[in-house]
Amino acid sequence: MELRHLRGFIAVAEELHFARAAQRLHIEQSPLSRTIKELESDIGAQLFDRTSRGTRLTWPGEVFAEAVHRIFQAVEQARCNVRAAAAGYRGFLRVALSDGVLPQRLSAILAQCREEEPEVEIRLFEVSLSQQLRGLREDQFDVGFARSKDVGDGLNAQPVWQTPLTVVVPARHPLLALKHIPLDQVLNYPLVLFDPQTHTGLHQQIDTLLRQIPSPAKVAEQVSSQEVMLSLVAAGYGIGLTCEAHMALCQSAEIVTRPLAGDPAVLTSYLLRSSNDPSEQLKRFITRVTNMDSVV
Numbered sequence: 584m585e586l587r588h589l590r591g592f593i594a595v596a597e598e599l600h601f602a603r604a605a606q607r608l609h610i611e612q613s614p615l616s617r618t619i620k621e622l623e624s625d626i627g628a629q630l631f632d633r634t635s636r637g638t639r640l641t642w643p644g645e646v647f648a649e650a651v652h653r654i655f656q657a658v659e660q661a662r663c664n665v666r667a668a669a670a671g672y673r674g675f676l677r678v679a680l681s682d683g684v685l686p687q688r689l690s691a692i693l694a695q696c697r698e699e700e701p702e703v704e705i706r707l708f709e710v711s712l713s714q715q716l717r718g719l720r721e722d723q724f725d726v727g728f729a730r731s732k733d734v735g736d737g738l739n740a741q742p743v744w745q746t747p748l749t750v751v752v753p754a755r756h757p758l759l760a761l762k763h764i765p766l767d768q769v770l771n772y773p774l775v776l777f778d779p780q781t782h783t784g785l786h787q788q789i790d791t792l793l794r795q796i797p798s799p800a801k802v803a804e805q806v807s808s809q810e811v812m813l814s815l816v817a818a819g820y821g822i823g824l825t826c827e828a829h830m831a832l833c834q835s836a837e838i839v840t841r842p843l844a845g846d847p848a849v850l851t852s853y854l855l856r857s858s859n860d861p862s863e864q865l866k867r868f869i870t871r872v873t874n875m876d877s878v879v
Contacts, residue, residue: 679727730784
């Protein structure tokens with residue numbers, strides 16, 4: 584089995600069409616078909632079903648596809664490690680970011696790492712929460728930051744930072760008559776909230792807060808980025824709820840922020856990692872994170 588066999592397999596598995604896969608690989612279809620037959624012969628299992636209705640992975644093919652993706656991730660990791668070594672680095676940390684990590688904290692951590700351990704390369708990966716959890720379990724990442732503590736077996740979620748939740752309203756909105764806005768009055772208007780697929784933990788924390796009010800929330804839109812949320816709020820689609828730390832970096836005359844009335848509502852960020860004993864390098868990173876002020 585050679586890498587060319589695996590590249591051919593992945594191309595067909597993703598395209599589910601031999602002609603398109605061959606075009607993607609810049610080869611003719613017949614040598615690609617021979618490559619797949621050689622691979623199936625070597626493995627001893629049929630990887631694809633080809634019928635008049637199209638091509639699909641068999642169950643052994645699906646299992647093999649997951650394994651091959653991990654092989655290519657390992658190959659890419661090896662390539663990155665060699666490049667880092669050639670550039671003078673003596674180690675690396677792979678840090679996954681989900682749910683919009685606080686920019687003030689991220690920049691402070693990166694600056695401290697560069698100052699104290701300049702020989703250690705920090706690699707950042709912006710991924711969904713599900714990708715982060717899978718990557719931490721499969722040793723694709725060393726540590727991560729997210730807004731969810733629901734990580735399952737084999738992982739630890741340690742609360743590290745908190746930031747107040749703030750209300751984002753259009754300029755010249757009736758709620759601006761209030762210096763602190765009660766949550767039940769927020770729910771009198773349509774909301775622009777974060778999508779649960781792209782901002783899982785952030786959505787969970789805000790949803791938990793909204794469920795404390797008997798009145799159901801009217802959701803105008805669910806968005807995948809802070810920028811789109813602010814644009815929709817400025818355009819009058821609804822009211823936004825987000826973290827105060829992110830809004831501190833935003834300057835716009837079209838939107839205004841107000842704190843919630845009553846007990847301060849806060850959003851929590853978590854440091855995620857494997858339950859296994861961390862390396863000395865990772866221990867130092869965790870210490871830097873936990874020694875920072877927990878409130879942003």
